[in-house]
Amino acid sequence: MIMKTNRVCDLFGIKYPIVQGGMAWCSGWRLASAVSNAGGLGLLGAGSMHPDVLREHIRRSKEATGKPFGVNVPLMYPQIDLLMRVLAEEQVNIVFTSAGNPKTWTPYLKDHGMKVAHVVSSSRFAAKCEEAGVDAVVAEGFEAGGHNGREETTTLCLVPAVRRATSLPLLAAGGIGTAGARRAAEALGAEGVQVGTRFALTKESSAHENFKQWCLNLGEGDTRLLLKKLTPARLAKGAFANAVEAAEGRGASPDELRGLLGKGRARRGIFEGDLDEGELEIGQVVSLFGEVLSVREVMDELTAGL
Amino acid sequence: MIMKTNRVCDLFGIKYPIVQGGMAWCSGWRLASAVSNAGGLGLLGAGSMHPDVLREHIRRSKEATGKPFGVNVPLMYPQIDLLMRVLAEEQVNIVFTSAGNPKTWTPYLKDHGMKVAHVVSSSRFAAKCEEAGVDAVVAEGFEAGGHNGREETTTLCLVPAVRRATSLPLLAAGGIGTAGARRAAEALGAEGVQVGTRFALTKESSAHENFKQWCLNLGEGDTRLLLKKLTPARLAKGAFANAVEAAEGRGASPDELRGLLGKGRARRGIFEGDLDEGELEIGQVVSLFGEVLSVREVMDELTAGL
Numbered sequence: 001m002i003m004k005t006n007r008v009c010d011l012f013g014i015k016y017p018i019v020q021g022g023m024a025w026c027s028g029w030r031l032a033s034a035v036s037n038a039g040g041l042g043l044l045g046a047g048s049m050h051p052d053v054l055r056e057h058i059r060r061s062k063e064a065t066g067k068p069f070g071v072n073v074p075l076m077y078p079q080i081d082l083l084m085r086v087l088a089e090e091q092v093n094i095v096f097t098s099a100g101n102p103k104t105w106t107p108y109l110k111d112h113g114m115k116v117a118h119v120v121s122s123s124r125f126a127a128k129c130e131e132a133g134v135d136a137v138v139a140e141g142f143e144a145g146g147h148n149g150r151e152e153t154t155t156l157c158l159v160p161a162v163r164r165a166t167s168l169p170l171l172a173a174g175g176i177g178t179a180g181a182r183r184a185a186e187a188l189g190a191e192g193v194q195v196g197t198r199f200a201l202t203k204e205s206s207a208h209e210n211f212k213q214w215c216l217n218l219g220e221g222d223t224r225l226l227l228k229k230l231t232p233a234r235l236a237k238g239a240f241a242n243a244v245e246a247a248e249g250r251g252a253s254p255d256e257l258r259g260l261l262g263k264g265r266a267r268r269g270i271f272e273g274d275l276d277e278g279e280l281e282i283g284q285v286v287s288l289f290g291e292v293l294s295v296r297e298v299m300d301e302l303t304a305g306l
Numbered sequence: 307m308i309m310k311t312n313r314v315c316d317l318f319g320i321k322y323p324i325v326q327g328g329m330a331w332c333s334g335w336r337l338a339s340a341v342s343n344a345g346g347l348g349l350l351g352a353g354s355m356h357p358d359v360l361r362e363h364i365r366r367s368k369e370a371t372g373k374p375f376g377v378n379v380p381l382m383y384p385q386i387d388l389l390m391r392v393l394a395e396e397q398v399n400i401v402f403t404s405a406g407n408p409k410t411w412t413p414y415l416k417d418h419g420m421k422v423a424h425v426v427s428s429s430r431f432a433a434k435c436e437e438a439g440v441d442a443v444v445a446e447g448f449e450a451g452g453h454n455g456r457e458e459t460t461t462l463c464l465v466p467a468v469r470r471a472t473s474l475p476l477l478a479a480g481g482i483g484t485a486g487a488r489r490a491a492e493a494l495g496a497e498g499v500q501v502g503t504r505f506a507l508t509k510e511s512s513a514h515e516n517f518k519q520w521c522l523n524l525g526e527g528d529t530r531l532l533l534k535k536l537t538p539a540r541l542a543k544g545a546f547a548n549a550v551e552a553a554e555g556r557g558a559s560p561d562e563l564r565g566l567l568g569k570g571r572a573r574r575g576i577f578e579g580d581l582d583e584g585e586l587e588i589g590q591v592v593s594l595f596g597e598v599l600s601v602r603e604v605m606d607e608l609t610a611g612l
Contacts, residue, residue: 122526142448143460151527154449154460156481156490157590161526164594175462184462184490220428220467221457229555249535251557284463288470 007169008192011115011136012094013068015039016303017192018182019138019171020199020295022072022096023146024048024281025270028206029057031199033064034295039303043096047074048267051082058090068094070115074147075100076231088112096194098140099147099231102132119173119194121149121158123165130166137166138194141174145197145283148225148232156188163189177285179304195302197283203294208273211280212292214238220287227261229254236280240265313475314498317421317442318400319374321345322609323498324488325444325477326505326601328378328402329452330354330587331576334512335363337505339370340601345609349402353380354573357388364396374400376421380453381406382537394418402500404446405453405537408438425479425500427455427464429471436472443472444500447480451503451589454531454538462494469495483591485610501608503589509600514579517586518598520544526593533567535560542586546571 008017020027020035022043032042044061046054054071061069071092076099077083084105087095095109098119109116110133117136118129129137139162141155142148153161155174163170169192172185177198185193199205201212215236222237226244229252235241247260261279269278293301314323326333326341328349338348350367352360360377367375377398382405383389390411393401401415404425415422416439423442424435435443445468447461448454459467461480469476475498478491483504491499505511507518521542528543532550535558541547553566567585575584599607 124526141460141462143463152530153526153590153593154447154481155462156447156460156487157449157593158526160484160486160594175460178466180466180494181462183493187489187493188486220430220459220464224458249557251555284459287459287463288466 006191008136008171011169012041012070014041016299016306017171018299018302019043019096019192019194021173021194021196022046022070023196023200024266026200026205026207027072029060029064031202031204031206031295032057032069033061034202034204035199035299036061036065036067036069038296038299039067040299041094042069044069044071046071046083047077048271051079051086054083055086055090058086058092070094070096072096072098073105074098075104080105084108087114096138102129102134106132106134117171120162121153122151123158123161126162126165126168130168134168136169136171137162138171138173139190140194142225143234143284144174145200145223145234145286146281148234150228150232152225155185159185159188159190175283175285177283177288179302181285182302183305197286198289198298198302199295200282201286201289201292202298203292207270210273210275211270211278214275215280215282215286216290216292218282218286223282223284223286227257230257230261233279233281234283236282236286238269238278238280239276240269240279312497314442314477317475318347318376320347322605322612323477324605324608325349325402325498325500327479327500327502328352328376329502329506330572332506332511332513333378335366335370337508337510337512337601338375339367340508340510341505341605342367342371342373342375344602344605345373346605347400348375350375350377352377352389353383354577357385357392360389361392361396364392364398376400376402378402378404379411380404381410386411390414393420402444408435408440412438412440423477426468427459428457429464429467432468432471432474436474440474442475442477443468444477444479445496446500448531449540449590450480451506451529451540451592452587454540456534456538458531461491465491465494465496481589481591483589483594485608487591488608489611503592504595504604504608505601506588507592507595507598508604509598513576516579516581517576517584520581521586521588521592522596522598524588524592529588529590529592533563536563536567539585539587540589542588542592544575544584544586545582546575546585
């Protein structure tokens, strides 16, 4: 064993500096607890949960693992105060916030004794994290699935920039689903990784089987950063993404895109498996994967050489 | 010294597996010979040279270095047959081809005893390289400056995919300008790197001083992949790129974009230093650099730990 002291492991009380991204419609208690039981940090994806559903998933996670786990909260969540109250009431220990300003909720979470990590897509926001009292920063690049930054900075360019901007424990995200990419992230200055796509396609993920199987057949170029005039998101090419791309090529307005997007499409695509009408969020690295594995198998692969 | 046998070094007869990208308007004999003299592989950028200018630069390179150097040829070059004849007549030993099908010219170049590398942005084209008899593959990601692939695959996702697709010696390109990124590329399976942007901003680069100084002030998000309806290119934000981006947001047609682009804009921007009217090609990694260095200083930084 050549494992050295690692600030990410120390901060969260975990064995391996590998965090499973808290993804909408994929990251329920089964996935999060399996990752935590395997020595990583599992995160519940609160973005797709009503506050009461989140409470249920927190309780189930506690039953399913004695190890640390956390919750990802996208700060653009509409009833964010209700969600935050649940985190406090259920005495969650670790929260990853994303898609918003780290200054807004970090004091509240810290006051309730939680460790807080924040996801950024620029070094400017990494500096804000430090001012906000965040405990760790996740630098997530252009290749990541789902919601994404406006500056399109890739993980390879972003991680060194964020490393310069902050001395906080740093995790890399976006494009990381193999031990090789984990080692690459470390070479860039990251102390750990957050892995989304590879875990979205595990047996324990709550994504629909249609979605998983279809994703495993995607190749390079089959995901796109779209909806840039609203909130940019990386989507897999399917009927909905193709319609968005065509509309954007014509110069569609934000209002037209909002109309096209409508409501509940991510649920329909990822959770209900409707590949035509659904919004199918997945990372670019999906092209490397060919089968649904168990969390344990993914963790074995990711920790190779650790 | 812990240097192991390296196929890229063996193939080209160089000390370090570091290739300087053959960039339009930056990569003349001064830059290429300085890189070769420092133990890397310097490439002339034939894309911005008339055939007779290329001949002159090849001859000057031979005078300036006794070490191996090469020429990059974008296969979309209008008088490509004239350029190829110059390569043969001047007995160039190493050619990197890009922006086209590797099958078209590789037999000619191999028949003239040259080593041939080809730049790809997908694993599909890497497989074609192998069929074409190419000697090495450069996998260049979305973050690279100038002409770029349509699939937007980042270096972090592309290199492992190309590594699976071919057993040829593999170089990574796009987003690589530091020793950390070089090591990251190796972790992904690359055996060497091609570095553009960092060398474009050296003393020996033939880019205009205005261009170099202006590039050094660019931050994250200040380059964009534009002109996607023509040939995608990564441009730094300036008056011209902003006009293109605005036109694309309105859904501009390929014809409208061609009119906006006109002729000779890269020369005006990069070589003549016209930051308003010029097309300013540079990679995303530019945000990490703050000063013009000599080639020797860049090579010392890139080879740290080798």
